[in-house]
Amino acid sequence: MTAVRLSPGRIALNGAALLSLGFILLPLIFVTWLAFFRQEIPSFPPEGYSLKWFAAAAGNKSFVDGFLLSLQTGVLATLIGLALGVPASLALVRHRIVLGPALNTFLLLPLVMPGIVLGTAIYVFQIETEIATGLPVMGSPAGLVAAHTLIVIPWVVKLVTASLAGFDRTIEEAAQNLGAGPWKTFWRVTLPSIRPGLVAAALFGFVTSFGNLEMSLFLVGPGRTTLPIAILQYLEWKIDPAVAAASVIQIVLIGAAMIVTDRYVKLSRVV
Incomplete structure (x- = not known):
């Protein structure tokens, strides 16, 4: 059995990759470590370890x-984003639309636009809409969900379009030749085939909405706070490991959702 010899370039590349991965994971490691500190004021080295801050985070009414x-906003925004993004993806892939590439770029703009800029724009738009129509849009749950839908749609369009681009349309033609109508073909053939893209779009869209801070700061109403805003407000008055514990709980829930999702739908196919 011959030993595999790595070239200096490959060794350097692997070393750079490990350093980059360590740099990315370092904040996560420190936040997780801090959540188990026993003392209220973080200091190094820790005086001991305890689970009391997880109980404190779970018992904090503002966090809950x-x-x-x-959770409510993320689920509703994801469902609406799927309802709007899937037809848009089908139109972009299946039909020759005038200025189709420009429309595709326009739908993906919320991914690259700074959250502060997007939040300010939506804030002004909702105020103008409320003035023009008299509807209580600003600060309402519906206005918050509508804004979060805008940051979900790009994920849906991006990932569903990728799934549709690799889809063999002869399968649809075979189903229609066997008597299936357009709706039945879509429901029984197309939708199951692009399921990895749909699930990945729903997952990443929900995570983006759930963790959004910058845009939500402009749009939440009085007495309402999302979890990122609640953590930020808590940090204005206190700095203790309860914030780290709340962040760890959030990370664990999202990580578990991604692991379970990848177990049944391979995210690597579309991501």
Whole structure:
């Protein structure tokens, strides 16, 4: 059995990759470590370790209310984003639309636009809409969900379009030749085939909405806070490991959702 010899270039590349991965994971490691500190004021080395801050985070009404609002907003925004983004993806891939590439770029703009700029623009738009129509848009849950839908749609369009681009349309033609109508063909053939893209779009769209801070700061109403805003407000008055514990709980829930999702739908196919 011959030993595999790595070239200096490959060794340097692997070393750079490990350093980059360590740099990315370092904040996560420190936040997780801090969540188990026993003392209230973080200091190094720690005086001991305890789980009390997880109980404190779970018992904080502001964190719980923020979590529920973030969860509700993320789920509704994801469902609406899928309902709007999937037809848009089908139109972009299946039909020759005038200025199709420009429309595709326009739909992806919220991914690259700074959150502060996007939040300010939506804030001004909602105020002008409320003045023009008299509807209570600003600060309402519906206005927050509508804004979060804008940051979900790009993920849906991006990932569903990628799935549709690699889809063999002869399968649809075979189903239609066997008597299936357009809707039945879409429901029984097309939709199951692009399921990895749909699930990945829903997952990444929800995570983006759930963790959004910059845009939500402009749009939440009085007495309402999402979880990122609740954490930020808590840090204005206190700095203790309860914030780290709340962040760890959030990371664990999202990580578990991604692991379970990847177990049934291979995200690597579309991501």
